[in-house]
Amino acid sequence: MDLYPLYNSLRIAAISCVVVFFTGIFAAYYAARLPRVLKGILDVILTLPMVLPPTVCGYFLLLIFGARRPVGMFLADLGIKLVMNWPGGVAAAVVVAFPLMYRTARGAFESFDENLAWSGQTLGLSNTWIFWHVRMRSCRQGILAGTVLAFARALGEYGATSMLIGYTPGRTATVSTTVYQLWRTNDEQGAFFWVMVNLAISAAVLLAVNLLERRRKNGT
Amino acid sequence: MALEVNIEKQAGSFHLQTAFTCEKEFLGILGASGSGKSMTLKCIAGIEKPDCGRIVLDGRVLFDSDKKINLPPRQRRVGYLFQNYALFPDMTARQNILCGLHAEKDRQKREQRADAMMELLQIRDVANLRPGQLSGGQAQRVALGRILVNEPELLMLDEPFAALDTHLRLKLQVELKNLLSGYDRGIIMVTHDRDEAFRMCDRIGVIDEGQMLAMKETRELFADPGSRAVASITGCKNIAYARKTGKHEVFVPEWNIYLKTGKDVRDDLKAVGIRAHSFRPGEEENRFPITIVREMEEPFEWVSEFVYKEQASASAAVWWRYSKAFRLPEPPDALGVVPDEVLLLY
Numbered sequence: 001m002d003l004y005p006l007y008n009s010l011r012i013a014a015i016s017c018v019v020v021f022f023t024g025i026f027a028a029y030y031a032a033r034l035p036r037v038l039k040g041i042l043d044v045i046l047t048l049p050m051v052l053p054p055t056v057c058g059y060f061l062l063l064i065f066g067a068r069r070p071v072g073m074f075l076a077d078l079g080i081k082l083v084m085n086w087p088g089g090v091a092a093a094v095v096v097a098f099p100l101m102y103r104t105a106r107g108a109f110e111s112f113d114e115n116l117a118w119s120g121q122t123l124g125l126s127n128t129w130i131f132w133h134v135r136m137r138s139c140r141q142g143i144l145a146g147t148v149l150a151f152a153r154a155l156g157e158y159g160a161t162s163m164l165i166g167y168t169p170g171r172t173a174t175v176s177t178t179v180y181q182l183w184r185t186n187d188e189q190g191a192f193f194w195v196m197v198n199l200a201i202s203a204a205v206l207l208a209v210n211l212l213e214r215r216r217k218n219g220t
Numbered sequence: 221m222a223l224e225v226n227i228e229k230q231a232g233s234f235h236l237q238t239a240f241t242c243e244k245e246f247l248g249i250l251g252a253s254g255s256g257k258s259m260t261l262k263c264i265a266g267i268e269k270p271d272c273g274r275i276v277l278d279g280r281v282l283f284d285s286d287k288k289i290n291l292p293p294r295q296r297r298v299g300y301l302f303q304n305y306a307l308f309p310d311m312t313a314r315q316n317i318l319c320g321l322h323a324e325k326d327r328q329k330r331e332q333r334a335d336a337m338m339e340l341l342q343i344r345d346v347a348n349l350r351p352g353q354l355s356g357g358q359a360q361r362v363a364l365g366r367i368l369v370n371e372p373e374l375l376m377l378d379e380p381f382a383a384l385d386t387h388l389r390l391k392l393q394v395e396l397k398n399l400l401s402g403y404d405r406g407i408i409m410v411t412h413d414r415d416e417a418f419r420m421c422d423r424i425g426v427i428d429e430g431q432m433l434a435m436k437e438t439r440e441l442f443a444d445p446g447s448r449a450v451a452s453i454t455g456c457k458n459i460a461y462a463r464k465t466g467k468h469e470v471f472v473p474e475w476n477i478y479l480k481t482g483k484d485v486r487d488d489l490k491a492v493g494i495r496a497h498s499f500r501p502g503e504e505e506n507r508f509p510i511t512i513v514r515e516m517e518e519p520f521e522w523v524s525e526f527v528y529k530e531q532a533s534a535s536a537a538v539w540w541r542y543s544k545a546f547r548l549p550e551p552p553d554a555l556g557v558v559p560d561e562v563l564l565l566y
Contacts, residue, residue, distance in 0.1 A: 123294075
């Protein structure tokens, strides 16, 4: 059996999860500081991919990264090709998973007691130190939840991925596109196998979250 | 050591305007909640930015709107004890105190200094507990220790006892006062509790709706509040309109009495105040017939409401408060007030 789709899915999910982790957290951190009107507008734009059909996200991604578009041509000059290539899967997963990270991180930051940051500042601690040692530590539960949700969403991404990178066995195939492709070609046994793989990964992720939760509660 | 503050800030409909200095002393800022006390501290610490003005500490300009100087909080060297103590929740008491020593690069020295501070504050036995496991008093000392090891050039306390149970407050006030008696820098404490301010502070400023109304040596402030608002914030229960009728005499229309005063009365007198504790059954001066209309018993005192015989019928009753030890078998039919305790309010 060819396990390339599993490898490719995990690779795409892991890389996009790292990207979304940092971009989501920093977007959440800075959005919380903006004036209300600007924050509202930015919030809509950043959350939109969560409610849009993934195919619409894929359409926009093709508009930006298409081989004949300026950004696509610029990236091609740098040797990066996203369309019909596996890194495009990362782009698709990032766009779709970003709102999950952004929203959960923002929720966590909003419930953070700002006195903690201020007391750190008056002690002469740097904002970077306070951010990582106090704010992130206090908000770790929300951040962790957001990361896991983003990872799971990236792993299960289908719509935008199929539009941007299609399905090429051994090149762009992911678990979810393989399920559809095999089922479409009447390979029910193959489709069932990949459905089970998908179920196993999702169950493992959720189990991991629950275990982390319990350890956190027993600790401290 | 001297702090000079002269700032203005508009926040919505609230206008903060305050100017004062703080020498090497325990300075109190007394005011109701929402009067601008904490905002003043936050401006000094650099957490809030005033619209205009100047803040200078020991000749160091912390803020100057004309010269466009606005040091960030971490360069101001101003200690700030938050009302909820703001201890980092995921660190132990000891780690919290070590945070105040981040500038000390030598690890061994850092730990020695943290241990010495914990020894001084008697919190060694809670060193490895997290803030959530500390009692209010312990948390306060850990937060204070974290600030003191940082060696700020000014210490600011924001309602330091508000988070504590009432029965603990007095004990901790005494402890904190003793502890800080050796502190050789300026201390500013913000509070809404006049008793707390009186106990702790050398000098008190009274703030109301963003304006600093008066700033005086503690005893003098209570003995001569000078204005209605200050009298009321310092706990004077009986305030009535009055007009000057002589160098040492005023007429109070509401109570329909002429009062002798200790101080010279100025022409612009607006009102008089008499503290609930100032009435004496045996006092011959300013003695007028009264009728008690209501009484309330407290654990150690009696609170009586009375009216003067000739008092205008629509006006509020007068409060009299006295120790149970001085309870008379029959309620008195007249009460006097020492002329010095008639507060002249302008």
